[in-house]
Structures are given as structure tokens and as C-alpha cells.
């Protein structure tokens with residue numbers, strides 16, 4: 001359930017999301033055709049935007065200490081749609097208002113969430129790498145050309161999510177996406193810091209969707225659904241769904 005299956009192919013050769021959309025409708029397993037228009041808007045915005053090189057350029061000018069845990073990878077429109085529409089989380093999300101992507105990159109998940117989930121009233125991104133942040137602002141401006149109201153919901157901060165106060169009324173997300181923003185030796189400590197922030201600052205009932213790494217405390221953040229899997233450009237990714245008690 002909720003799984004896009006396709007034989008893994010190196011992203012250097014073929015772009016998975018492009019292949020998915022060129023398959024005949026019957027083969028587009030798990031894809032909701034009613035989002036074709038949204039997918040077209042998304043693709044127009046991101047045509048020619050190479051998040052990997054934008055991230056590399058930004059990271060190369062950062063202090064080595066500040067960039068040591070940073071990694072880049074992205075979730076495409078089809079993958080986000082699959083997570084939201086087919087995993088079983090859809091009904092839980094419908095009652096919630098404020099989506100936040102921690103480490104928002106070029107803004108793909110922000111714009112994707114705005115297009116897929118009209119019930120979100122506010123969509124918040126936080127990105128440390130300034131080149132990615134700037135690129136995400138440009139993409140939101142582009143969205144505003146055709147979908148002004150949706151674009152006006154999106155607010156992005158250039159900064160470190162570990163330093164934000166999630167309890168602040170201007171943030172206070174109740175849906176948090178974490179697409180494996182930090183990695184490497186020592187990153188586990190940062191994840192635990194982040195979980196501590198979630199424990200103190202997120203409202204009970206908030207949903208935390210986490211790719212690759214599940215939250216460590218099953219008491220504070222029980223999983224509410226079985227994990228699902230999406231085939232991202234860089235491999236098969238497990239997605240975990242938690243709810244803060």
C-alpha cells in the first residue's frame with residue numbers, strides 16, 4: 001500500500017519522476033491522476049533547478065565546522081504525493097494546519113505540500129544553506145505568478161532549525177517533515193537535540209513524518225502507521241509516521 005515500485009536506476013542516467021509520468025496510466029501505480037495539473041505547475045517551476053549543485057555551491061563557501069553534518073537529497077512531487085495520498089496519513093493531515101519542512105532545500109516539499117494539501121493554512125521552510133534558501137524563494141515567487149494565494153502561505157527562514165523556537169506562534173507547526181537533513185559521525189546527538197525540542201515545543205497531536213531515520217522515543221512519538229517506502233532519485237527510502245503524545 002502506498003508504494004511506488006520501479007526498478008532502481010542510477011539517477012545519473014534517468015530521472016525517476018520523469019519516467020513515472022511517461023508511463024501509461026495503468027502502470028502509474030499509486031499515482032493519483034487528479035494531481036496532474038499540480039504536477040505540471042511544479043515541473044515548470046523546477047525545470048532546470050539542480051538542487052545538488054546549488055547545495056554544493058553554497059556549502060563550499062561555508063565554514064567546514066558549520067557544514068560538516070549537511071547533506072542534500074530531494075523528494076520529488078510524485079514521491080511527496082505518494083507519501084501524503086497513499087500511505088494512510090491523509091486523513092490525519094486533513095485536520096492539521098501548519099506544515100514545516102526542516103531543511104527545506106530548494107522548496108520542493110513546501111511547494112508540493114501547498115499544491116497537494118489545500119487545507120494547510122501555513123507552510124514553513126527552514127534552510128541553513130543560503131544558496132538553497134535563495135533558490136527556494138525564487139521558486140515561491142514563480143508559484144505566485146499562477147497561484148498567488150498558495151504562494152502567500154509559504155514562509156521560509158534562512159537559518160538553523162536547531163536554534164528555532166517551534167512553540168513561537170509564528171511557527172508552531174503541527175505537521176513536521178524531516179527528510180534526513182543531517183548525517184555523519186556525531187549527527188545522532190543533533191537528532192536527539194531536535195527530538196528534545198519536539199518534546200518541549202510541539203503541541204500534542206502534531207505529526208512528524210521522518211524519512212530514513214525514525215524518532216528514537218516511541219513513548220513520546222509513537223508510530224501511528226506502518227512505515228511506507230518511496231523510490232527516490234538516490235534509492236529506496238523508508239518513511240516513518242509519528243504522532244506526539
Ligand SMILES: C[S@@+](CC[C@H](N)C(=O)[O-])C[C@H]1O[C@@H](n2cnc3c(N)ncnc32)[C@H](O)[C@@H]1O
Pocket residue numbers: 055069070071072073074075101102103104105106107108109126127128129132159160161162179180181182
Ligand atoms: C536531504 S535534504 C532535503 C531537502 C528537502 N527537504 C527535500 O526533501 O527536497 C536536507 C536539507 O536540510 C538542510 N539542513 C541540514 N541541517 C540543517 C539545519 N540545522 N538547519 C536548517 N537546514 C538544515 C540541508 O542543507 C539540506 O538542504
